[in-house]
Amino acid sequence: MKMEVVDGTFLNTILLLFTTIIISKLILSFILPKSNKNLPPLVPAYPLFGGLHRFMKGPILMLNDVYPKLGSVFTLKLFHKNITFLIGPEVSSHFFKAQETDMSQQEVYQFNVPTFGPGVVFDVDYSIRQEQFRFFTEALRVNKLKSYVDQMVVEAHDYFSKWGASGEVDLKYELEHLIILTASRCLLGHEVRDKLFGDVSALFHDLDNGMLPISVLFPYLPIPAHRRRDNARKKLAEIFANIITSRKNTGKSEDDMLQCFIDSKYKDGRPTTETEVTGLLIAALFAGQHTSSITSTWTGAYLLSNKQYLSAVVDEQKKLIEKHGDRVDHDVLAEMDVLYRCIKEALRLHPPLIMLLRSSHSDFSVKTREGKEYDIPKGHIVATSPAFANRLGHIFKDPNRYDPDRFAVGREEDKVAGAFSYISFGGGRHGCLGEPFAYLQIKAIWTHLLRNFELELVSPFPEIDWNAMVVGVKGKVMVRYKRRELSVNQ
Numbered sequence: 012m013k014m015e016v017v018d019g020t021f022l023n024t025i026l027l028l029f030t031t032i033i034i035s036k037l038i039l040s041f042i043l044p045k046s047n048k049n050l051p052p053l054v055p056a057y058p059l060f061g062g063l064h065r066f067m068k069g070p071i072l073m074l075n076d077v078y079p080k081l082g083s084v085f086t087l088k089l090f091h092k093n094i095t096f097l098i099g100p101e102v103s104s105h106f107f108k109a110q111e112t113d114m115s116q117q118e119v120y121q122f123n124v125p126t127f128g129p130g131v132v133f134d135v136d137y138s139i140r141q142e143q144f145r146f147f148t149e150a151l152r153v154n155k156l157k158s159y160v161d162q163m164v165v166e167a168h169d170y171f172s173k174w175g176a177s178g179e180v181d182l183k184y185e186l187e188h189l190i191i192l193t194a195s196r197c198l199l200g201h202e203v204r205d206k207l208f209g210d211v212s213a214l215f216h217d218l219d220n221g222m223l224p225i226s227v228l229f230p231y232l233p234i235p236a237h238r239r240r241d242n243a244r245k246k247l248a249e250i251f252a253n254i255i256t257s258r259k260n261t262g263k264s265e266d267d268m269l270q271c272f273i274d275s276k277y278k279d280g281r282p283t284t285e286t287e288v289t290g291l292l293i294a295a296l297f298a299g300q301h302t303s304s305i306t307s308t309w310t311g312a313y314l315l316s317n318k319q320y321l322s323a324v325v326d327e328q329k330k331l332i333e334k335h336g337d338r339v340d341h342d343v344l345a346e347m348d349v350l351y352r353c354i355k356e357a358l359r360l361h362p363p364l365i366m367l368l369r370s371s372h373s374d375f376s377v378k379t380r381e382g383k384e385y386d387i388p389k390g391h392i393v394a395t396s397p398a399f400a401n402r403l404g405h406i407f408k409d410p411n412r413y414d415p416d417r418f419a420v421g422r423e424e425d426k427v428a429g430a431f432s433y434i435s436f437g438g439g440r441h442g443c444l445g446e447p448f449a450y451l452q453i454k455a456i457w458t459h460l461l462r463n464f465e466l467e468l469v470s471p472f473p474e475i476d477w478n479a480m481v482v483g484v485k486g487k488v489m490v491r492y493k494r495r496e497l498s499v500n501q
């Protein structure tokens with residue numbers, strides 16, 4: 012009996028609340044001036060979980076479906092959040108060029124904080140982050156790159172000297188391993204590369220596995236993968252603290268990114284702390300390792316499946332051998348235009364970072380190439396997609412075809428529609444700082460392979476692994492090799 016009274020009262024309260032909300036909404040819609048904002052069209056989705064469902068099925072699948080219907084600007088409702096997509100160079104320039112006060116990375120990339128650690132990158136204000144990016148820029152200047160290249164060449168030579176006269180390998184596995192070694196040498200320093208490689212690789216492995224799709228939404232969720240990540244982060248901090256102290260005590264300076272970060276100073280003269288140095292190195296490795304190894308593998312898969320381009324890069328190597336002999340250094344790699352275009356085209360078709368995000372802090376509007384104008388209110392998350400935008404048919408001719416010549420003088424499809432036509436490395440205010448390093452590393456590896464081996468792809472052309480955080484190659488990429496020494500007259 013008592014229960015019925017409670018139920019009745021409860022029901023009446025709900026009804027009253029519901030009616031009040033509806034009436035207030037109706038009154039407000041008459042009183043408030045009508046917004047003359049032209050909001051982007053909404054992606055059709057069922058209420059509440061519809062947006063999430065569409066997104067979780069794969070963002071590229073959703074874009075493939077939605078772009079032809081809604082055009083280059085549209086909004087997806089994900090719970091209480093609005094994600095507005097800006098696809099193509101005509102509408103994405105504000106995304107790339109806006110000031111941090113208008114369009115920021117901090118909120119949307121917060122999930123990196125437990126991995127990179129405290130006091131760096133997305134854990135600090137923009138003014139500090141800008142200074143830390145200055146440290147990156149300095150560590151990646153041409154004079155530094157020159158010494159990194161020498162180390163890359165040695166690493167590639169040593170690694171492939173372990174291959175036999177002929178055989179079969181999983182190219183993906185081989186390139187992943189080689190790039191961990193090179194990155195260790197150039198970025199983390201010889202102490203890690205020579206003595207602590209096993210320990211540090213295992214810890215980085217735990218850091219890597221601690222960044223899951225769920226971590227983007229709940230970075231501190233108490234799950235085993237996150238616990239392992241946090242332990243690994245602590246142990247790495249101890250290892251680097253020891254290395255930094257020992258370098259400072261001996262006063263010995265090395266040619267690596269670690270040394271650059273140790274020597275870096277903020278504008279007010281403050282030197283970097285050990286925690287910051289460790290965090291910046293982890294950030295560098297996360298930015299550059301998988302991205303580069305994935306791109307090396309795609310480059311190989313395309314070259315070995317397109318004899319025309321394989322011959323073109325081999326011919327280029329022969330010309331350079333004729334000109335420079337065996338010398339492979341920064342300046343020789345810089346002359347490899349054909350190889351550059353082959354890597355760039357693999358990266359156009361398969362950018363490892365498929366979605367770039369910002370949080371908008373002020374209203375802005377965009378105009379599509381069809382002349383439609385949309386207003387995007389502040390508070391929206393704003394997204395663009397290299398994986399989708401790099402294959403737009405009105406920018407790239409026959410966009411799904413591997414055609415490195417599209418970047419050659421006379422065609423230059425990556426520039427025809429302006430700066431943001433080709434966005435594998437992002438662009439504008441936050442364009443990739445490691446782009447030259449990445450190209451040099453991939454070129455150094457492929458130069459060694461092309462000059463020393465005949466290669467043949469023996470597994471089917473690989474598929475894309477959409478499930479990975481850094482989108483890469485699915486399964487093995489089996490390659491048959493036979494040693495050779497490339498000479499000018501071959």
Ligand code: HEM
Nearest residue numbers: 298299302303306364367435436437441442443444445449
């Ligand atoms: C093929 C290899 C690589 C690809 C595809 C790539 C891609 C990108 C992209 C798309 C961005 C922009 C992110 C955004 O706008 O939200 C970016 C930023 C960045 N990348 Fe790379 N990257 C690569 C290699 C590297 C390497 C080797 C390093 C360093 C050693 C590096 C360091 C950075 C840094 C520091 C930023 C942040 C720049 C800023 O926010 O101002 N990247 N990268």
